[in-house]
Amino acid sequence: MATAPIYQVKADFFKTLGHPARIRVLEVLRGGERAVSELIPAVGIEASHLSQQLGIMRRAKLVRARREGASVVYSVGNPLLFELLDVAKQILSSSLAETQGLLADLEAVEVPPPLTRSS
Secondary structure, X not given: OOOOOHHHHHHHHXXXXXXXXXXXXXXXXXXXXXXXXHHHHHHOOOHHHHHHHHHHXXXXXXXXXXXXXXXXXXXXXXXXXXXXHHXXXXXXXXHHHHHHHHHHHHHHOOOOOOOOOOO
Protein backbone atom coordinates (compact mmCIF):
# COMPACT_ATOMS: atom_id res chain seq x y z
CA MET A 1 0.00 0.00 0.00
CA ALA A 2 1.53 3.32 -1.11
CA THR A 3 1.63 6.28 1.26
CA ALA A 4 0.67 9.78 0.21
CA PRO A 5 3.50 12.21 -0.56
CA ILE A 6 4.30 14.52 2.33
CA TYR A 7 3.04 17.57 0.43
CA GLN A 8 -0.37 15.88 0.14
CA VAL A 9 -0.38 15.07 3.86
CA LYS A 10 0.48 18.69 4.63
CA ALA A 11 -2.25 19.96 2.29
CA ASP A 12 -4.79 17.68 3.97
CA PHE A 13 -3.68 18.97 7.38
CA PHE A 14 -4.21 22.59 6.29
CA LYS A 15 -7.57 21.68 4.74
CA THR A 16 -8.65 20.36 8.11
CA LEU A 17 -7.65 23.66 9.69
CA GLY A 18 -9.35 25.57 6.88
CA HIS A 19 -12.71 26.16 8.52
CA PRO A 20 -13.54 29.16 10.73
CA ALA A 21 -15.37 27.06 13.33
CA ARG A 22 -12.37 24.73 13.70
CA ILE A 23 -10.00 27.65 14.18
CA ARG A 24 -12.39 29.11 16.76
CA VAL A 25 -12.52 25.78 18.62
CA LEU A 26 -8.72 25.77 18.83
CA GLU A 27 -8.71 29.37 20.04
CA VAL A 28 -11.19 28.50 22.78
CA LEU A 29 -9.25 25.38 23.77
CA ARG A 30 -6.12 27.48 24.17
CA GLY A 31 -7.56 28.34 27.58
CA GLY A 32 -7.74 24.67 28.54
CA GLU A 33 -10.08 21.77 28.05
CA ARG A 34 -13.78 22.49 27.62
CA ALA A 35 -16.99 20.52 27.72
CA VAL A 36 -19.13 20.61 24.59
CA SER A 37 -21.73 22.63 26.52
CA GLU A 38 -19.07 25.32 27.03
CA LEU A 39 -17.86 25.18 23.44
CA ILE A 40 -21.29 25.78 21.89
CA PRO A 41 -21.69 29.41 23.06
CA ALA A 42 -17.96 30.15 22.81
CA VAL A 43 -17.73 28.99 19.20
CA GLY A 44 -21.13 30.42 18.30
CA ILE A 45 -22.54 27.62 16.16
CA GLU A 46 -25.36 25.12 16.61
CA ALA A 47 -24.64 21.95 18.56
CA SER A 48 -25.07 19.69 15.53
CA HIS A 49 -22.64 21.75 13.46
CA LEU A 50 -20.14 21.87 16.32
CA SER A 51 -20.40 18.11 16.73
CA GLN A 52 -19.63 17.67 13.03
CA GLN A 53 -16.59 19.97 13.24
CA LEU A 54 -15.31 18.29 16.40
CA GLY A 55 -15.60 14.90 14.69
CA ILE A 56 -13.46 16.10 11.79
CA MET A 57 -10.91 17.51 14.22
CA ARG A 58 -10.89 14.30 16.30
CA ARG A 59 -10.27 12.13 13.24
CA ALA A 60 -7.37 14.41 12.27
CA LYS A 61 -6.07 14.19 15.87
CA LEU A 62 -6.26 17.97 16.30
CA VAL A 63 -8.38 17.49 19.42
CA ARG A 64 -8.88 14.75 21.99
CA ALA A 65 -12.14 13.84 23.68
CA ARG A 66 -12.80 12.19 27.00
CA ARG A 67 -15.94 11.45 28.96
CA GLU A 68 -16.52 13.15 32.26
CA GLY A 69 -19.82 11.92 33.63
CA ALA A 70 -22.48 12.74 31.07
CA SER A 71 -20.26 15.34 29.35
CA VAL A 72 -17.63 15.03 26.66
CA VAL A 73 -14.61 17.21 27.34
CA TYR A 74 -12.27 18.33 24.55
CA SER A 75 -8.64 19.36 24.62
CA VAL A 76 -6.02 20.12 21.98
CA GLY A 77 -4.18 17.08 20.70
CA ASN A 78 -0.85 18.87 20.26
CA PRO A 79 0.01 22.24 21.84
CA LEU A 80 2.20 23.05 18.82
CA LEU A 81 -1.07 23.96 17.10
CA PHE A 82 -1.11 27.12 19.20
CA GLU A 83 2.33 28.05 17.86
CA LEU A 84 1.04 27.48 14.33
CA LEU A 85 -1.92 29.78 15.01
CA ASP A 86 0.44 32.39 16.48
CA VAL A 87 2.65 32.28 13.38
CA ALA A 88 -0.44 32.59 11.15
CA LYS A 89 -1.49 35.65 13.17
CA GLN A 90 1.96 37.20 12.72
CA ILE A 91 1.86 36.59 8.97
CA LEU A 92 -1.62 38.11 8.69
CA SER A 93 -0.65 41.08 10.88
CA SER A 94 2.41 41.73 8.75
CA SER A 95 0.39 41.52 5.56
CA LEU A 96 -2.28 43.86 6.91
CA ALA A 97 0.36 46.30 8.12
CA GLU A 98 1.84 46.40 4.62
CA THR A 99 -1.62 46.95 3.16
CA GLN A 100 -2.29 49.75 5.65
CA GLY A 101 1.02 51.34 4.70
CA LEU A 102 0.11 51.24 1.01
CA LEU A 103 -3.31 52.69 1.78
CA ALA A 104 -1.72 55.52 3.77
CA ASP A 105 0.69 56.21 0.89
CA LEU A 106 -2.21 56.23 -1.57
CA GLU A 107 -4.23 58.63 0.56
CA ALA A 108 -1.20 60.91 0.95
CA VAL A 109 -0.84 61.37 -2.81
CA GLU A 110 -2.17 64.73 -3.83
CA VAL A 111 -4.47 64.62 -6.79
CA PRO A 112 -3.96 67.61 -9.07
CA PRO A 113 -7.08 69.52 -10.07
CA PRO A 114 -8.55 68.54 -13.45
CA LEU A 115 -7.20 70.37 -16.46
CA THR A 116 -9.51 72.99 -17.88
CA ARG A 117 -9.60 73.93 -21.55
CA SER A 118 -9.46 77.50 -22.53
CA SER A 119 -11.27 78.41 -25.70
